[in-house]
Every structure is written in C-alpha cells, then in structure tokens.
Amino acid sequence: MYKINFNKPLNVHFIGIGGISMSGLAEILHQKGFTITGSDWKVSSLTKKLETLNIKVFIGHRESNISDDTNLVIYTSAVKKDNVEYMTALERGLPLIDRATLLGQMMKNYKYPVAVSGTHGKTTTTSMISHILLSAKTDPTISIGGILNAIDGNIRVGHSDYFVTESCEYCDSFLKFNPFLSIILNVEKDHVDYFKDINQVRNSFKTFAHKLPDDGYLIINGDIDNYTELISDLNCHIITYGNNENFNFYASNIRYNELGYPTYDLIHNGNKIEEIILQVNGKHNVYNSLAAIAASFALNIDLKYIKQGLFEFKGTNRRFEYKGNIRGVNVIDDYAHHPTEIDATISAATKYPHNKLWVVFQPHTYSRTKAFLKEFAYSLSFADNVILTDIYASREKNTGEIHSKDLLSELTKLGKKAYYFSSFDEIENFLLQNCYPNDLLITMGAGDVKIIGEELVKG
Numbered sequence: 162m163y164k165i166n167f168n169k170p171l172n173v174h175f176i177g178i179g180g181i182s183m184s185g186l187a188e189i190l191h192q193k194g195f196t197i198t199g200s201d202w203k204v205s206s207l208t209k210k211l212e213t214l215n216i217k218v219f220i221g222h223r224e225s226n227i228s229d230d231t232n233l234v235i236y237t238s239a240v241k242k243d244n245v246e247y248m249t250a251l252e253r254g255l256p257l258i259d260r261a262t263l264l265g266q267m268m269k270n271y272k273y274p275v276a277v278s279g280t281h282g283k284t285t286t287t288s289m290i291s292h293i294l295l296s297a298k299t300d301p302t303i304s305i306g307g308i309l310n311a312i313d314g315n316i317r318v319g320h321s322d323y324f325v326t327e328s329c330e331y332c333d334s335f336l337k338f339n340p341f342l343s344i345i346l347n348v349e350k351d352h353v354d355y356f357k358d359i360n361q362v363r364n365s366f367k368t369f370a371h372k373l374p375d376d377g378y379l380i381i382n383g384d385i386d387n388y389t390e391l392i393s394d395l396n397c398h399i400i401t402y403g404n405n406e407n408f409n410f411y412a413s414n415i416r417y418n419e420l421g422y423p424t425y426d427l428i429h430n431g432n433k434i435e436e437i438i439l440q441v442n443g444k445h446n447v448y449n450s451l452a453a454i455a456a457s458f459a460l461n462i463d464l465k466y467i468k469q470g471l472f473e474f475k476g477t478n479r480r481f482e483y484k485g486n487i488r489g490v491n492v493i494d495d496y497a498h499h500p501t502e503i504d505a506t507i508s509a510a511t512k513y514p515h516n517k518l519w520v521v522f523q524p525h526t527y528s529r530t531k532a533f534l535k536e537f538a539y540s541l542s543f544a545d546n547v548i549l550t551d552i553y554a555s556r557e558k559n560t561g562e563i564h565s566k567d568l569l570s571e572l573t574k575l576g577k578k579a580y581y582f583s584s585f586d587e588i589e590n591f592l593l594q595n596c597y598p599n600d601l602l603i604t605m606g607a608g609d610v611k612i613i614g615e616e617l618v619k620g
Contacts, residue, residue, distance in 0.1 A: 163256035171232040175199035185316035261334035272322035279346025289453035293470030307477040378459040402451040421512030443509030485618035489598025498525035498607035500536035515601030520544040523606030538571035547579040553608030
C-alpha cells in the first residue's frame with residue numbers, strides 16, 4: 162500500500178473532487194502545500210470553493226486531466242475501474258489510493274483523531290463535537306459530511322493535535338481509519354447494496370471498535386441491541402451513554418420549548434452535573450449531544466465549553482433546516498432517508514408549531530426503497546399528508562423492480578391519503594394549491610428534493 166509522506170508535498174489528482182469528503186481532503190492537502198487538481202461530473206458549490214483556492218477543477222472525466230507531473234491519484238468508492246482517469250493512472254504506473262485510505266493515513270498525523278460512526282447522526286454529532294472544540298479554542302482540524310456555518314463549509318484546517326471526522330460504514334471504508342477516539346451512535350440495517358444482513362453490519366462495527374489502541378476511547382450508545390457483544394475483548398476505555406440511568410451519561414428531565422428545542426439534566430455516573438440547553442430539534446439530538454459530551458469528557462474538555470458549544474450549535478444544512486416561509490407555511494428541509502431517520506424527523510416536527518404536517522419524500526436508491534418498503538410507509542404514515550417523488554438513483558441503475566408507486570400503494574394500505582408526481586413542478590403547484598397558513602412542509606430525502614422547498618420560498 163502506498164503511503165503518503167505529508168512532509169513532502171506532491172502533485173495529487175482527485176477523481177470525484179466535488180464530493181463532500183473528497184473536497185475537504187483536497188483542501189487539507191492544499192493547505193499543507195500539496196499541488197491539487199481534480200475532476201467531477203458537474204459544477205457545484207464545493208467545486209467553486211476549491212477554485213477560489215486556485216485548485217484546478219475539470220468538469221468531466223478525461224485522460225488529459227491527469228497531467229505528466231501528477232504523482233498520486235485519489236479516487237472515491239463510486240469510481241469504477243473502467244473510469245478513464247483511473248485507467249490512465251494505471252497505465253502510467255501512478256500510485257492510486259482510495260478516499261478512505263487517504264483519510265486513515267491523515268489521521269496518523271494527529272494525537273487525538275476522533276472518528277464518529279453510526280447508521281444515523283454522524284454529521285450532527287461531528288458538528289456538535291466541532292462546536293465544543295472550537296468553544297474551547299483547541300484549534301481542531303474538522304472534516305464534516307455537511308455544511309457547518311461555524312467553519313463556513315465542510316472543512317477546517319487547524320494546527321493542533323485534534324482531528325474530527327465522520328466515519329461511514331459503507332463498503333467498510335471506516336475500517337481503513339486510525340482513530341484514538343471512536344463513537345458508535347447506532348447500528349442498524351442499511352446500505353443493502355453492500356451489507357447482506359444486520360449481522361454483517363454488526364461485524365463491521367465490531368471490527369471498527371477493535372481498531373482502537375489500548376489507551377484509546379470508545380463512546381458507545383448502550384441502547385444498541387446487545388451492545389456488549391460489539392465491545393467484547395476490547396482493551397481500550399469504554400464509555401456508555403443512552404436512555405438508561407445505568408449508563409455513564411444519561412439525560413434526565415427532558416423538556417421542550419415552544420420551538421421544540423430540548424433542555425435536559427445531564428447525569429454523569431448517577432449524578433446530575435449540569436443543565437444542557439440545545440437549539441436543535443428532536444429527542445434524537447439529545448442522544449447525539451450525549452455522545453458529543455462523552456467524547457469531550459474523554460478529551461478533557463472543560464464542562465463550561467461543552468455547555469457553551471452545544472448551546473451555540475444551531476444545526477447543519479439539511480438537518481431539520483429552516484428554509485423560509487411561503488404564504489404562512491413554514492418550510493423545513495431534512496436529509497432523512499432511512500425509516501429510523503424519518504421517525505426522528507417527524508417526532509421532532511410534532512413539537513414544532515404547526516397545523517397540518519406535509520412531507521415530500523424522495524426515496525433514496527432502489528435497493529434501499531425495496532428493502533424498507535413497508536417500513537418507509539409506516540414511518541411516513543405519521544405525517545398528515547405525504548407526497549412522493551421518483552426514486553433518486555444515486556449510484557444505482559434502475560432495474561425496474563421498484564417504483565415510488567409501490568410505496569404509494571403501501572401507504573394506501575395503511576389508510577393514508579398520499580400522492581405521487583413525476584416532476585418537481587407538479588409537486589410545487591400541488592403544494593401551492595393545498596397548503597394553508599400555519600401548515601408545516603418538510604422536504605425529505607438525501608437527493609435533490611430540497612430544490613422543491615427552495616423554489617417555493619423563492620416564489
């Protein structure tokens with residue numbers, strides 16, 4: 162395996178540089194003196210930002226994008242072996258490493274690399290930890306799978322021993338990481354195009370936990386089914402949190418203000434030590450904050466900075482993000498694309514002021530829609546009105562086995578009056594005719610469904 166010497170800058174080309182993680186890693190290397198180029202299929206806000214840093218970004222993949230002086234090529238798991246730039250690098254004998262390997266090697270440059278994993282909540286929890294470390298003025302390096310206003314983007318290049326990043330289980334990529342502190346937020350069936358069943362998912366997270374050094378820390382949600390099996394034979398420090406006063410960290414007396422923001426009493430090892438006030442919606446964020454607090458304790462961050470950082474955190478983009486108001490209807494956008502995430506978002510919405518709840522749901526990938534068809538229908542049925550878009554293909558091809566109309570049928574079986582439209586324009590027109598003042602509209606999904614709410618708000 163090729164290993165980068167971070168003290169000797171190279172000319173590095175990124176295939177898929179416009180990805181949220183790839184763009185951040187490219188920026189980190191750029192800040193360390195590496196000469197960076199990259200390619201992607203389309204222009205985006207991330208590619209535009211890279212260009213402001215004088216990083217050359219090519220739109221479209223072609224052989225000529227890899228120059229004669231390129232020393233190393235980085236690629237994402239989405240890049241196929243027949244990609245013209247990948248094949249060009251092979252033909253020229255250039256070293257190639259994937260995104261996860263680069264991130265894993267990068268972690269070794271820091272004393273306290275923190276890896277946040279879990280089926281849900283990674284971006285929010287990583288952002289919470291980032292806010293805490295920023296409040297404590299630790300000057301961390303941060304890599305987030307979303308846009309965080311506090312760092313004006315998805316990346317922050319610091320100059321200290323702290324490095325915080327998300328760690329995704331898809332394709333077992335997080336097994337290439339080298340953390341000192343890891344968080345496991347939850348372990349559920351997902352990414353069914355890679356994991357064959359929940360046992361394979363659990364084994365992956367167990368292997369991830371066992372990568373920690375003996376002096377490292379694992380923060381784990383004790384509410385995970387049979388969580389002790391995941392941590393058996395671990396030699397590192399283990400800290401638990403969750404919905405049980407027997408865990409190391411526990412939230413007691415949870416209450417909500419008029420906007421649905423929670424406040425709770427923080428219980429540590431059986432003792433109340435502080436009142437925590439959040440400015441993000443939902444009970445799920447109480448537990449995300451407990452994970453962030455537990456990690457901060459392990460890193461010896463003072464409690465006053467923990468409380469301050471959490472209070473100042475107001476969410477990341479696409480996580481119950483307020484987009485605006487149209488004719489008295491509040492518009493929210495949310496990234497939820499798994500039944501558990503939909504449950505959490507709709508639960509959070511129940512504590513947000515509204516009359517009727519409208520959800521425009523864009524199913525994400527054919528494999529996930531097929532695997533969770535009935536679960537999606539059940540979770541969505543708790544909204545007052547559901548509108549379905551076509552399935553967002555992402556990395557997959559349509560085999561004709563599943564359609565949004567199948568989800569519509571399942572919702573109908575549950576007695577829910579739901580709707581399907583094949584175009585965003587039709588959905589926007591329908592909403593304008595049927596939403597009333599004081600209704601709440603949530604665009605939901607991991608694709609481009611947010612465009613609907615943004616277009617409505619723009620008028």
